[in-house]
Amino acid sequence: MTDTIDHDEAVAARAADPAAASETLVTVEHLSRTFDVSPPWLDRALEGMKRQIVHAVSDVSFTIERGETFALVGESGSGKSTIAKVVVGLMPAKGGSIVIDGVTMGEGSSRDVRALRRRMQMIFQDPYASLNPRMRVDKILAEPIRAFGLMSGRNRRARVAELLEAVGLHPRDGRKYPHEFSGGQRQRICIARALASNPAFLVCDEPTSALDVSVQAQILNLMKDLQDELGLTYLFISHNLAVVRHMANRIGVLYLGRLAEVAPSEALFSTPRHPYTKMLLDALPDVEMSGRARTPVTGEIPNPIDPPTGCAFHPRCPLADTRCRAERPELAPAPDTPANLVACHAVEEGRDRQAA
């Protein structure tokens, strides 16, 4: 073993100290991010077009404990990828704060931030696009080790071989180029690259959405094994509720850039409270052919440039009333099932359970 010691120590330390086991690693508060998607200035001036702002993420708060998997699930335009990019620092936030391992993003000393960058990595959806096609795989894996000044020469080569084996590839595979691998193998390479700098925290944006189901199973199993071995913390992003259920300890459901519900996986599936969560669960195909009763899903996601007033879900919600159209609900523990944090007036008023 070469450089995995600090992981082993971290795992051992956590095992010895129960208090540390539920320590918060990531705290995101009131995060928001907008995009200006206006037509060019001249068109606006000449044709009287208006400035257009997309609120991709609004007032999103959550925490992630060390060693857990927190998942964000949502449909297109829900802001999942934007949150991922802002959290790893690929894109600045417009508002709110992100604290990771005690360091506030955008504020800490450059030394802290550099240390943080090493401890935090991202895995993307498209393993085809995210690897440099002209670089040999061993170079791709050695690059982060070199960039963070972690090791030199011979140790680095040993570490690359170790990384390849950790993700189920052969050390010989280091001599090949990315195009020589299948989609699943490329995602393994991306995971190995992410692990190269010994991160504690991985942000995974739809890591298996481009893969076939049997290959997806390989990657999900690998991610779980690595988490157990290395004590990794995951922010796992997906549109697939069943995948999220398989991976996550806790799940946040996003709708048009806001959190609709946050709950432990168990609770989200056994006692979903937000009407949108229920709709998503009803939309899941019944692979078991169990014949479970479901309410047909209706409507589509509105244009995020011009979201509905009040609760953004109101045009599709069977429980919507005048308050819903006027006033935006805040995330709060649900009556009866306080493990579910829910942003819904009907739930707060107890109307959701009467109706059912």
Added chain:
Amino acid sequence: MEAGPVLSVRDLTVEFPTRRGTLTAIDGISFDIAPGEVLGVVGESGAGKSLTGTSIIGLLDPPGRIAGGEIHLEGRRIDNLPADAMRTIRGRRIGTVFQDPLTSLNPLYTIGRQLTETIRTHLGLGRRAARDKAIALLTEVGIPAADKRLNAYPHQFSGGMRQRVVIALALAADPVLVVADEPTTALDVSVQAQIINILKRMCREHGASVMLITHDMGVIAETADRVAVMYAGRIAEIGPVSDVVKRPRHPYTVGLMGAIPRREGGERRLRQIPGAMPRLDAIPPGCAFNPRCPEAFARCRLTRPGPMEVDASHVACWLYDPDATPTPDFPPSEDDEGDTETEWQTYTPPPDPDPQHAFTASGEALVEGPGRAFDLPQSDWRKVTRP
């Protein structure tokens, strides 16, 4: 008296000539679709699902060609028809729905014009009657205020609404068969469920059979009457959907079903099939699944299994050979699950001998890794991209 099948495919073989020799992408598959039946065709990308579909509708991209076998629609052979005869069949007798609605819709014409033209060409209705039928169809697929939407262009609709229009268009001439290739793959989860329901209802109400091609076993379980599981250009297993889903027989289907994360959660590990589907130029002799199969034995590496009858299904696997003794204990029962699990996972696929080269004769390098290598026809390659 029982009506014959709407579609009958016999020993269909599709080949691609390349600089390095001929690749067999579909290797002798046979199946029928009965009147009113929904046949699901499921498999991983590159298994040959879309190629089977494009062969039936006569839209195989050259240089791909049907090298053997026959396709019959309502008893009439259609695989050898001239292009214009096939074009008529495509609008009139076979409707199509693709992943991307813009494959079927012309962005320059209003949806009203596209619908009424199809109706007038194929049904010979007058202007007025065609317009009324177009409005009726749009209303049926759940487009509100259909009469006012006739003048709208495709880009003025959301993705889900566009796919509704495509379904209306596919059924406009009252076809006997609809070939739907990944019709919901590009849509959001909550829209997918709606589109699948509409497709199913419309085909039922208009008396069309459906060939539903998808990589999503959930969609199949919800929609199909029977399902064909494809692997490496062959049918591994075909049978009633509840049998295939609840009691898969072919080791590949068993692996596939075990790999799907379940809504109920709980399982610590997913069953994983080691390795990846072979590339077209590296399909092993015997059973195409043998290098990945935990049950493989000597015979599997030598001789290709034909379809064996198991209850109402046909399974292309030597484990079900009625002439062989003894009958194997497969699929594994609950209590030896542990054993099988290890076997599924210890296999390491051999390194890819020569992974990089382009496949098509026209020199288009579509393909790189083993998994993708199958998707050579551009149709599959372009259409089966996940959102």
